[in-house]
Amino acid sequence: GSADLVSLLYGMTTTARDRPALRVLLPEQFQRAEARNQLLKETCKHQRNPIDPSVVKGEGCKAMLDSMYKDDSSQFLAAVTRVADAPSSSSDEMRGEINLVFWFCAHYGRVECMKVMQEKLPVDLNYVHRCGHSVITRAALNDHVAVVEWLLSVGADHTSVTDPKFLVLALHCGAQHTVDFLRGYAGTAGAGLCHPAAPIPMEGVASDTPM
Numbered sequence: 605g606s607a608d609l610v611s612l613l614y615g616m617t618t619t620a621r622d623r624p625a626l627r628v629l630l631p632e633q634f635q636r637a638e639a640r641n642q643l644l645k646e647t648c649k650h651q652r653n654p655i656d657p658s659v660v661k662g663e664g665c666k667a668m669l670d671s672m673y674k675d676d677s678s679q680f681l682a683a684v685t686r687v688a689d690a691p692s693s694s695s696d697e698m699r700g701e702i703n704l705v706f707w708f709c710a711h712y713g714r715v716e717c718m719k720v721m722q723e724k725l726p727v728d729l730n731y732v733h734r735c736g737h738s739v740i741t742r743a744a745l746n747d748h749v750a751v752v753e754w755l756l757s758v759g760a761d762h763t764s765v766t767d768p769k770f771l772v773l774a775l776h777c778g779a780q781h782t783v784d785f786l787r788g789y790a791g792t793a794g795a796g797l798c799h800p801a802a803p804i805p806m807e808g809v810a811s812d813t814p815m
Contacts, residue, residue: 664690665701672709672717680717688724703731710739710755713748722758729760740765744786747779756789766790 660666664687671679692698706727709717721727732738743751744765756762764770766786774783 660701660704662698662701665705668705669708672714677716681720684720684724699726702726703728707731707733707739707742710743710751711746713746713751715751715754718751729755729758738764744774744782745777745779747782749782749785752782753785
């Protein structure tokens with residue numbers, strides 16, 4: 605229902621600092637498809653703000669985040685190499701930070717950075733952020749089709765992103781290119797999917813509710 609969708613949108617923000625934007629999400633707005641779609645798109649756009657490097661502690665991981673965000677490939681490679689060569693690279697804490705950087709690479713669509721990390725570091729392709737989004741679902745919702753395609757090619761789990769309900773949500777978030785790709789990947793073209801302009805079904809709200 606509406607509460608579930610609000611919870612999902614709340615989890616889509618990257619930091620607590622982003623979350624005041626969700627105060628505009630009023631329950632009655634979710635009963636109007638046009639308003640709901642706009643809110644979804646605005647939330648997706650809002651959550652792509654620069655990330656706070658304090659989300660990781662290690663200097664190497666901070667350097668990876670900074671260079672990834674600036675799209676500086678040479679500095680990113682240097683930072684990855686530094687982390688890979690560090691004695692603590694295999695510790696649980698470091699692996700957690702590495703996976704978090706990997707997740708943010710997916711968030712921003714930095715597929716080349718992800719390839720470098722996957723080659724040199726112990727990344728988890730199916731890492732799930734505490735907000736509830738996996739690496740691949742985050743990339744899909746942000747319409748980073750190249751990231752999604754690459755993740756699937758190297759063995760990431762496709763279950764969550766080929767679920768018809770997820771694809772409907774991705775369409776409402778404006779991820780048309782990724783949904784088109786996933787439809788073909790799953791062989792489910794048109795099966796159980798709504799047009800981008802169609803409302804997401806809500807519990808207790810009739811499909812013919814006046815706009």
